[in-house]
Amino acid sequence: MIIKNVTATPSGLIVLWADQSSMTFSWFWLMDHSDDSQSVNSQTLQRNVDTFSIPLDIVADAAGLNAAATLVKINWPNQQITTISCLRLCQVAGKVLDDEQLSNAHSKTYWLADNMPDTLPSISYQEVMDSEQGVLNWLENIDCYGFSLVTDTVATEKATIALAERIAAAQKTIFGTHWPLSSDVKHHDDSAYTTDFLAPHTDACYYYNAAGLQMFNCMEFDGSGGESVLVDGFAIARAIREERPDLYEVLSKVAVPGHYKESAVHLAAERPTFRLDRRGELEQVSFNNYDRSPFILAAQDQEKFYQAYAEFNRHSMNQENWIKIGLRPGTALIFNNWRCLHGRMGYSGRRYFYGCYHDRADYQSRMRTLQKTLSL
């Protein structure tokens, strides 16, 4: 039992937690968050509460725990009775994970030069294709390390699509739903379609819903160089937050615009390098100096921004922080584009990948539902 007791007062409901700390919930909030069957559809989680008809100064007549201490029952002045689950109160107070946070049973491993993974996280193609547990293991690799290899893949476009669809339908962008990645591709002018070195970056800074995952399956390789490079952007953020909190704040506040232009396409979006969630936790790293579009700040802010931006670049260009992977047919790489930066060493010869993006909400939905069903 996490809630020991509740006390109704004119200013709200005081909840005493098992650890003896307490928190006061306003009556307005409690009515707005009622989760009984009249207030919320338990199947779809859609709300039926008419938030805007609740008086801001509403005060309940009475409130108390049920016998099992699983619900708070509230009597309102209009004779209405609502309930809210104790679990919901614990979740919003941060005492337990809420329904929409992913399980943290597999803790995240952030890696830089001083803390590289001993072995590269990987899973076999067959394991992913054969079982739901295999898909969950794959997604948890990505959640933990920010990336995963898939070994023993089939080097065909059809098999790549089948592999990707084990997570969810791919995210369609101007590059299509599934796309070839090779210097032979001539219908996009992006630097990705060259043989040049590409500094570590995140993709799609010019989209508001930048890809959550990016996957490449190697179809052909006959040449030299061309290793894929990964850097853990969250580990960089953590290092900057510890060493230079002033620069971390700049990178979490200054919106950096990005753009992409080709015939009949002109995308533009912006967000801070470190985008924080409503709890103040880092949600997304965005860094792509190739695609940054022009912007100006007040002189003092600009100097601080460039200092902070260069500090990020110093970490992301430090090769000791890189994982380099020479992909060959039979291996696919998938990574979290909101966490890991990727790059590529220059190369000569032929290098042909086939890949796709996944929307972040889609892959998190798959992981959330697998965690629920497979842990039953």
Ligand SMILES: [Fe+2]
């Ligand atoms: Fe890229």
